[in-house]
Amino acid sequence: MKKFNQFLSYGRQSIDEDDIQVVIETLRSPFLTQGPKIKQFEQVIADYVGAQYAVAFCNGTAALHAACYAAGIGVGDEVITSPITFAASANCVRYMGGTVVFADIDESTYNINPEEIRKKITPNTKAIIPIDFTGQPADMDAIMDIAHKHNLVVIEDGAHSLGANYKGKKVGTLAHMTMFSFHPVKPITTAEGGIIVTNNEEYYRKLQLFRSHGIEQTDFSVMQGGWYYEMTDLGYNYRMTDLQAALGLSQMAKIDTFIKKRREIAAFYTEAFQNIEGIIVPQQLEGTNSGWHLYMLQLEGISRKFVFEQMRYLNIGVHVHYIPVYWHPYYRKLGYERGLCPNAEKWYEKALTLPIHPNMTVEELSIIVSNIKELLK
Ligand SMILES: *Cc1c(COP(=O)(O)O)cnc(C)c1O
Numbered sequence: 001m002k003k004f005n006q007f008l009s010y011g012r013q014s015i016d017e018d019d020i021q022v023v024i025e026t027l028r029s030p031f032l033t034q035g036p037k038i039k040q041f042e043q044v045i046a047d048y049v050g051a052q053y054a055v056a057f058c059n060g061t062a063a064l065h066a067a068c069y070a071a072g073i074g075v076g077d078e079v080i081t082s083p084i085t086f087a088a089s090a091n092c093v094r095y096m097g098g099t100v101v102f103a104d105i106d107e108s109t110y111n112i113n114p115e116e117i118r119k120k121i122t123p124n125t126k127a128i129i130p131i132d133f134t135g136q137p138a139d140m141d142a143i144m145d146i147a148h149k150h151n152l153v154v155i156e157d158g159a160h161s162l163g164a165n166y167k168g169k170k171v172g173t174l175a176h177m178t179m180f181s182f183h184p185v186k187p188i189t190t191a192e193g194g195i196i197v198t199n200n201e202e203y204y205r206k207l208q209l210f211r212s213h214g215i216e217q218t219d220f221s222v223m224q225g226g227w228y229y230e231m232t233d234l235g236y237n238y239r240m241t242d243l244q245a246a247l248g249l250s251q252m253a254k255i256d257t258f259i260k261k262r263r264e265i266a267a268f269y270t271e272a273f274q275n276i277e278g279i280i281v282p283q284q285l286e287g288t289n290s291g292w293h294l295y296m297l298q299l300e301g302i303s304r305k306f307v308f309e310q311m312r313y314l315n316i317g318v319h320v321h322y323i324p325v326y327w328h329p330y331y332r333k334l335g336y337e338r339g340l341c342p343n344a345e346k347w348y349e350k351a352l353t354l355p356i357h358p359n360m361t362v363e364e365l366s367i368i369v370s371n372i373k374e375l376l377k
Helices: 017-027 036-049 060-070 088-095 114-120 140-150 201-211 219-224 242-252 255-273 304-313 329-333 342-350 362-376
Strands: 053-057 078-081 099-102 125-129 153-157 177-181 194-198 295-299 351-354
Touching (some): 017 242, 036 053, 036 194, 036 242, 053 060, 060 088, 060 153, 060 177, 060 201, 078 114, 088 099, 088 125, 114 140, 125 140, 140 153, 194 201, 255 295, 295 342, 304 362, 342 351
Parallel strands (some): 078 099, 078 125, 125 153
Antiparallel strands (some): 177 194, 295 351
8 A cells, every 4th residue: 555755635726826926916905804805706706606696704604693693583492404514504493593304315416405404394394404415416306395485595605615616506505594604624715715606686785795794884874973883783893804815816817627626536436436445426406417526435345444544654644524523522411312313324424535635636536546456355
């Protein structure tokens, strides 16, 4: 087996000299934050996904929090989400005092199963937060059907899926609001950062309000004078800086190249592993084209822990995404118990994330593949 000299992470940013230059230029400009770059970045993202409005935030978690605020989620409201996600998809409901309801995943896509959502709907259900897990869009037609029937708001957690396609469309207008994250491992980066895109003007207004202390210019403040503003609700300082937005603009010029590269890597892995005993390769739902934020195998008949530890010893940054959210002590204390979502738990025991990011070389990929095959013997 072959060991890498340097640790190869499962995901990482791709930053070129031109990315560095735009950030330096912004540092020399009059605005470090709340300048023109934010609006430009919002416009570029909105145009890219075909949405009317975009509101940028300091990170994706803050963006999800704001979306829950805009959706009017509060104490007593139930919000249905998947247990196979990063904790933030559920935590945002808790920030608003709402109750998280976990619905089990589909065995073949690892995304939330619409049939399981249906079973969890009660008169208190207010919203659904599907995750485009690994970059593969959730079954959004089925989810939106359920939402229309029960008058629910859908906030799509697209942290993994900027640039992914669903039935000929880019992710971003399938739900009422869609969140993208710009953490360094995500499809593009602003270091930290997130955004909500929507076609709903009322959500747009509320998202902006929440991002900046609940302060706005009202008719009353205009009457009072140019200095006057009103704080009409309790908001936060969740703003993105112009430095981040400048980096985001530069990164967006390369998104299609990044996604193309990720799709090539995924195809390479699938080709290498699809007929290997003990390995299940990821499947795509008909009509979707994943952005491949993550590439995940399921291992059968071999200890996942053994493979994980051996690969880590070889400096290969395999990982596991994710521990079912309700297994965490915080959620256990709220009363969630093991066994709640059997498919998710079964899947979690077998799952292994392989490195995937735009700058990986064919040589690196070949070493990863041959090491895994060797370990399975
Ligand atoms: C990364 C991520 C988030 C949160 O985004 P941050 O920008 O890191 O706050 C939310 N949901 C999922 C599924 C994520 O992977």
